[in-house]
Structures are given as structure tokens and as C-alpha cells.
Amino acid sequence: MVAPEAKGAFGLLTEILLLETGDRAAREAWTKAQLANVIAHAQARSRLWARRIGPARAGSVALADLPEMSRADLIAQVEAEGPLLGPAEGVETSVHSTSGSTGQPVTFHITQANGLYNEVRLFAQYLLENRDLKLTRLRTNAQAKVPPPGYRLKRMPSYAGALEPLFETGEVVELLYANVPGAELARIVRSTRPGLIVCAPRFLEEVVAAAGFELFRSAKVKAIICLAEAAPDWIREGFDAIGVPLRANYSAEEVGLIGVECPATPGCYHVATSNVVVEEAPGPVEYEGVARFRLLVTHLHGYATPFIRYEIGDLGKLAPRCACGHDGPVITHLAGRLSSTLRHADGSRGQFHVRGGEVQDIVPATREFRIRQTRLDLLEAELVAPGATPAQAEAFADHLRARAGAGFRAEVRFVDTIDWGPSPKRLSFRCEV
Known part of the structure; x- marks a missing residue:
């Protein structure tokens, strides 16, 4: 009575809802089986992964014993081996890219099943939150x-x-x-x-x-869902004051949904356990006075391009469950992309967010802007601002130096266009050191 495509999607939806809300022991058993499948596939199909995993049977390999996967490792695997699935298995794959928010985009491969999961998982969230x-x-x-x-x-x-x-x-x-x-x-x-x-x-x-x-x-x-970057506190407070809930999704181009902000506990993200496993990498990183950890993400559906213990580039902390009663792992103290934090000469990092209104107060003609930290002591800003003056450029440079603190220089230049790369996701600030 239902078309096969819709029936299959409904079965996936049911599985996702059960995994995200059901018995913890059953979910952990499912996760263990999924991990074994992904590791065995990577071990059998990839020479690079076979070396990283070693000769042990996939089911006996502890995730924490495997090496971390860096951006350079991803590039090497994709360039050397391409997709680890293809027409021979009756699977259609396509090339996808990261957003380029950390510099040059990195390409990788996805399957149609990845797209279907992402679509259904986002719809499932509406049901989970009773929207x-x-x-x-x-x-x-x-x-x-x-x-x-x-x-x-x-x-x-x-x-x-x-x-x-x-x-x-x-x-x-x-x-x-x-x-x-x-x-x-x-x-x-x-x-x-x-x-x-x-x-x-x-x-x-x-x-x-x-x-x-x-x-x-x-x-x-009735509600607002923020993507791409964290909303500043004044925006959250303003929407709280008028009774419009604002929540955020935590995701990445490489693996899809990673976590969803808890409606009852702002700043706490329920991990999308039907999609990923998240770990803390050893060695804390101090950010805004809090010891946080580099986050490692393993994609449970990554067969065309495996992401196993992938350093996603974000900082945060993990907890086994949420204060709201959700019995599953949660991410707290999420600091966002390392590339979105200001790096100081002593190795510490801090928040750096310049609002569009601040820019236009100083350079009213500004249509677009981007700020990059290109050296430990240097901020470079590009502004699309027809008719702006050198005096305004110097005033904005002074503003950036004041915001960044002692030890920073700032250079401002006016451009006709900003090269944001191929993705619509754009960051107004990016650390490149």
C-alpha cells in the first residue's frame, strides 16, 4: 500500500527514533556492531586503513586503540584510493566537499544512503521535539x-x-x-x-x-534553529525575552549531524548516536578559562569514505547523560571550530566575534566582511564597502586591535568581492595559524 521508497524511509525513521530514545544497553550493542562493520570494511578495502588498523579482527579492535584521523590522513586516503564502494557493489557514490571554513575544501565520497539518512534524521528531530x-x-x-x-x-x-x-x-x-x-x-x-x-x-x-x-x-x-556557528549571547537573550526558543544543531559536512542542543538544557548537545560516536582526544586545551578537549568523531555510516576517530576541529567536553533525563552521551562546553577561535602567542585560545553591526558602525557602506588571523600577531580584514575611506579602514583596524587585545596588529583592505569558496557556509572570522 506504500511505495517502496517511502516504506524504506519510514523503516529508517523508526530505527532512528528507537536508537535515539530507547534502551541504552541495546543502543550500545548496536553501536558496537556498527563500529565493527565500518572498521572491517575499511580494513578490507583500503591499504591505508589496513595499515592503521592492523591485522586484528575488526570485532576485537577497541576504537580508542586506533590512531586519530587528521585532515591530512583524509586527503591521503581519498587521493590515493577514491571511494571504497562503487558500481561493482551496486552502490552509487558522489563527490562531496567540506565547507572550506578552515581553508581549502577537502573532497570525500558519500553514498545515496548517506543523503537519505541525513534527510530522515533531521525530520526525526521534529518528531523527537514534538514540533x-x-x-x-x-x-x-x-x-x-x-x-x-x-x-x-x-x-x-x-x-x-x-x-x-x-x-x-x-x-x-x-x-x-x-x-x-x-x-x-x-x-x-x-x-x-x-x-x-x-x-x-x-x-x-x-x-x-x-x-x-x-x-x-x-x-x-515559533522556533529558530541555528546552523554553521554559535549565536552570540545577546541574540539568545533577546529571543528568550520574547519567548521564541532558539536552539542549535551541531553538524559537519563530513559526517552530517553530530548533536542537537537540548531544549531544556541550553549549551548541552545530545549526541546523534544513530549516526556518530564522539570521543575526547587526550590532552585538554584551555579555552575561555575552561579545560576542553579536541573532539574525535567516528561516522557509523561512512563506507564510501570512512571517518574513524576523525579530528573534526572542535573543542568540547563529554558527559554520559543529560540533566534533562536523556540517557545518552552529551557534548558540553562546545567551543566550535578551532578555526573560529583567536589563538594567542602563549598557545591559549579565546572567543573572537565581531558583529556586522559593529563593522557598519565604523564603515557604514560595508556589505560583506571577513576577518582572518594569518599570524600569531596579525589580523587581516577584507571589506566589500564601496566608497569607504582610508580613515574608516584605520578606524576599523583600531577596533580590531582593541577587541583582540595586546600584541595584535590589524590590516584592513577594501575589495570588490570576497572569495568564500564553493560552499554557502561562510565564517566572518577564521584562524589560520
């Missing part, structure tokens, strides 16, 4: 180039994907935009009247600067 599926969802997507008037709206009748024959949802409105004033973005929010907004925090900053927080309440926004 109203009939709300209109606004998904914002900042692009490097969008034809005049600088934005485009794409509408789709459903966000259920392969589950659409079984679930009725509201429509999806995708906003692709570049260099659009905050007042125009606010007008789009008013006109689309979304119940749910999925966006990067900078979108919220631009709209709030133009129209205030009250716009979101008057537009009857």
Missing part, C-alpha cells in the same frame, strides 16, 4: 552571488523528503541571498510568516539590527 509539522519553514542560505535584486525565494510544498507520502508538513521557503540590507530581510520574514526559521546567526543579527526582536514575535515565529 508542529504544518509550520512553514524558512531556510536561509547566504550565497556569494545572486542576481538582482540580490535574493531569490524557492518554494517547496513539503520538507518531509522521502517521507512526504506519509507525513503532511508545511511548505519550505528557501531564501538565497547576498548583500541584502537587513530591512529587506526583515520584510521577507514578515511576508513569508515562517513558523520555523533555520539560519546562520548572522541572518538574525542583520534582521534584529533593522527591525528588532519584536518582528519575530509579531510574525508568529
Whole structure:
């Protein structure tokens, strides 16, 4: 009575819901079997992985005994061996890339099953949080180039994907935009009247600067999900004050969803145990006065390109369960990408976030900006700001030096365009040292 594709997606949805909410012992047994499958596959199909894993049977290999996988290891495996699945197994693979937020994007391979899992897992979260599926969802997507008037709206009748024959949802409105004033973005929010907004925090900053927080309440926004980077405290506090919950998803291009912020315990992320295993790497790293750890992620569905103990580039701490009662691992004190933290000469790291409003207070013509730490003592800023003056450049350089603290220099230059790379994910600040 149900098409095979929808039936298969519903079976996957059921499995995900059981794994994320069910008995801990059963989930850990499933995880152990999945790990053995992934390790055995990598050991059998890859010379590089065979050397890393050794001759032991996959089921007897302890994950913690395997070496960490660096970005360089990933590049070496993909360049030397390509996908570890292919037409011979009846599996279609495609090339995917990281966002480029840490520099040059790295390519790897995914299967259609990876795409289906990611689609169904995100839908499962709406069920786990008991959200109203009939709300209109606004998904914002900042692009490097969008034809005049600088934005485009794409509408789709459903966000259920392969589950659409079984679930009725509201429509999806995708906003692709570049260099659009905050007042125009606010007008789009008013006109689309979304119940749910999925966006990067900078979108919220631009709209709030133009129209205030009250716009979101008057537009009857029920919830906001932030992607790509952490929302600053003032944004969270503003939405708390008007009763609009703001939560974040923690994910990576390489492996998909890693964790989901707990609705009851902000700053605590329930690990997506149906998708990944997360570990703390040895040796704490001090960040903002807290000892945190480099996070290692193992993808439980990584067969085209395995990610086993992959250093994802983030800092955090692990706990065995959440204060809300969720009986599964959680990530706390998540500091985000190392590339999004300011590195000091003594080796410590700190938060560095310059809001768009700060930039425009000093250089009003700013349409886009990017700041990079290219040396231990140097910040370089690029601004797309037609008509800006040298005096404004020096004023902004002074602002950056004041924000970074003693020992930093700052250079500001005006450019026609910023090369963000192939991905729509863009970071306003990136550490490259």
C-alpha cells in the first residue's frame, strides 16, 4: 500500500527514533556492531586503513586503540584510493566537499544512503521535539552571488523528503541571498510568516539590527534553529525575552549531524548516536578559562569514505547523560571550530566575534566582511564597502586591535568581492595559524 521508497524511509525513521530514545544497553550493542562493520570494511578495502588498523579482527579492535584521523590522513586516503564502494557493489557514490571554513575544501565520497539518512534524521528531530509539522519553514542560505535584486525565494510544498507520502508538513521557503540590507530581510520574514526559521546567526543579527526582536514575535515565529556557528549571547537573550526558543544543531559536512542542543538544557548537545560516536582526544586545551578537549568523531555510516576517530576541529567536553533525563552521551562546553577561535602567542585560545553591526558602525557602506588571523600577531580584514575611506579602514583596524587585545596588529583592505569558496557556509572570522 506504500511505495517502496517511502516504506524504506519510514523503516529508517523508526530505527532512528528507537536508537535515539530507547534502551541504552541495546543502543550500545548496536553501536558496537556498527563500529565493527565500518572498521572491517575499511580494513578490507583500503591499504591505508589496513595499515592503521592492523591485522586484528575488526570485532576485537577497541576504537580508542586506533590512531586519530587528521585532515591530512583524509586527503591521503581519498587521493590515493577514491571511494571504497562503487558500481561493482551496486552502490552509487558522489563527490562531496567540506565547507572550506578552515581553508581549502577537502573532497570525500558519500553514498545515496548517506543523503537519505541525513534527510530522515533531521525530520526525526521534529518528531523527537514534538514540533508542529504544518509550520512553514524558512531556510536561509547566504550565497556569494545572486542576481538582482540580490535574493531569490524557492518554494517547496513539503520538507518531509522521502517521507512526504506519509507525513503532511508545511511548505519550505528557501531564501538565497547576498548583500541584502537587513530591512529587506526583515520584510521577507514578515511576508513569508515562517513558523520555523533555520539560519546562520548572522541572518538574525542583520534582521534584529533593522527591525528588532519584536518582528519575530509579531510574525508568529515559533522556533529558530541555528546552523554553521554559535549565536552570540545577546541574540539568545533577546529571543528568550520574547519567548521564541532558539536552539542549535551541531553538524559537519563530513559526517552530517553530530548533536542537537537540548531544549531544556541550553549549551548541552545530545549526541546523534544513530549516526556518530564522539570521543575526547587526550590532552585538554584551555579555552575561555575552561579545560576542553579536541573532539574525535567516528561516522557509523561512512563506507564510501570512512571517518574513524576523525579530528573534526572542535573543542568540547563529554558527559554520559543529560540533566534533562536523556540517557545518552552529551557534548558540553562546545567551543566550535578551532578555526573560529583567536589563538594567542602563549598557545591559549579565546572567543573572537565581531558583529556586522559593529563593522557598519565604523564603515557604514560595508556589505560583506571577513576577518582572518594569518599570524600569531596579525589580523587581516577584507571589506566589500564601496566608497569607504582610508580613515574608516584605520578606524576599523583600531577596533580590531582593541577587541583582540595586546600584541595584535590589524590590516584592513577594501575589495570588490570576497572569495568564500564553493560552499554557502561562510565564517566572518577564521584562524589560520
